[in-house]
Structure formats: structure tokens, C-alpha cells
Amino acid sequence: MYNHLLSCFFIIFLITFHISQAPTLAADFCWRFRVHIINALSHDNLDIHCYSLDDDLGEHNLGVGGDFTFKFGEHVILHTRFWCDMKYGSDHSKTIDVFTENIGNKHCCHTRKCFWSVREDGFYFSNNNQSWVKWYDWS
Numbered sequence: 609m610y611n612h613l614l615s616c617f618f619i620i621f622l623i624t625f626h627i628s629q630a631p632t633l634a635a636d637f638c639w640r641f642r643v644h645i646i647n648a649l650s651h652d653n654l655d656i657h658c659y660s661l662d663d664d665l666g667e668h669n670l671g672v673g674g675d676f677t678f679k680f681g682e683h684v685i686l687h688t689r690f691w692c693d694m695k696y697g698s699d700h701s702k703t704i705d706v707f708t709e710n711i712g713n714k715h716c717c718h719t720r721k722c723f724w725s726v727r728e729d730g731f732y733f734s735n736n737n738q739s740w741v742k743w744y745d746w747s
């Protein structure tokens with residue numbers, strides 16, 4: 609009898625635990641991403657122009673320390689790609705993918721944020737605005 613009661617409690621516990629975990633699990637799905645592109649150059653403005661197949665986010669001139677940010681929702685996630693033309697000075701320009709399905713799933717899913725730090729020596733990626741890894745050179 610005692611054992612029976614115990615397994616009953618255990619099952620109720622399992623069900624409750626499962627239900628209470630559901631919102632957390634849902635929040636871990638990869639959707640509603642935000643992308644930040646930070647001008648981390650030491651003294652140049654950064655010209656930036658980002659696109660997806662559906663969006664033209666316009667031309668922006670970011671001062672040193674400036675942060676160009678945009679977000680997008682679940683409905684456009686599948687195969688979503690955002691890329692940006694970046695330019696500073698007279699001889700540095702490059703187009704990079706700032707968000708792809710792969711970047712989203714593999715690197716930004718946990719925080720749902722993708723950060724790019726644009727520096728003289730290249731493009732650094734982070735998903736938490738703290739630990740940075742260099743992903744691309746300018747050339």
C-alpha cells in the first residue's frame with residue numbers, strides 16, 4: 609500500500625514537473641532572434657546596409673560604439689538569411705552573413721541573440737555580448 613502510494617506520488621510529480629517545464633522548453637525553441645552589429649572600430653564610422661530576401665533594412669552610418677540592431681520572428685525563421693554590406697574608410701568593405709539558419713540553430717539558439725563586433729582586424733561573433741570569437745577577416 610505504501611509503495612503504491614509512493615508510485616502514485618511519483619507519477620504525479622513527474623506529470624507536474626513535465627508541465628512546469630513546458631514553458632522553459634518552449635522558450636528554448638529557436639525563434640524571435642535579435643541581431644546586434646556593433647561598431648567596435650577605434651575611430652571610424654561604419655557604413656552598414658543589411659538585407660534579407662524580404663527586407664531591406666536601409667543604409668546606416670554607425671558612429672564608434674554604435675549598435676545597429678534588428679529582430680525578427682518565428683514566421684520568417686525557416687531558411688532565413690540576413691546579410692550586411694559593411695564599409696569603413698576608403699579601402700575596407702565586405703559583405704557577411706549576420707544570420708543564417710545554421711548560425712541561429714547552432715550559435716544563437718540559447719540566448720536568441722547574435723552579436724557582431726566589427727573591428728579593424730575583422731568580424732567577431734558572440735551570442736552573449738561577452739565572449740567573442742573572430743569569424744571573418746576584412747579581406
Ligand SMILES: *[C@@H]1O[C@H](CO)[C@@H](O)[C@H](O)[C@H]1NC(C)=O
Pocket residue numbers: 644737
Ligand atoms: C554589450 O556590452 C556593452 C559593453 O559592456 C554594453 O555597453 C552594451 O549595452 C551591451 N549591449 C547589449 C545589447 O547587451
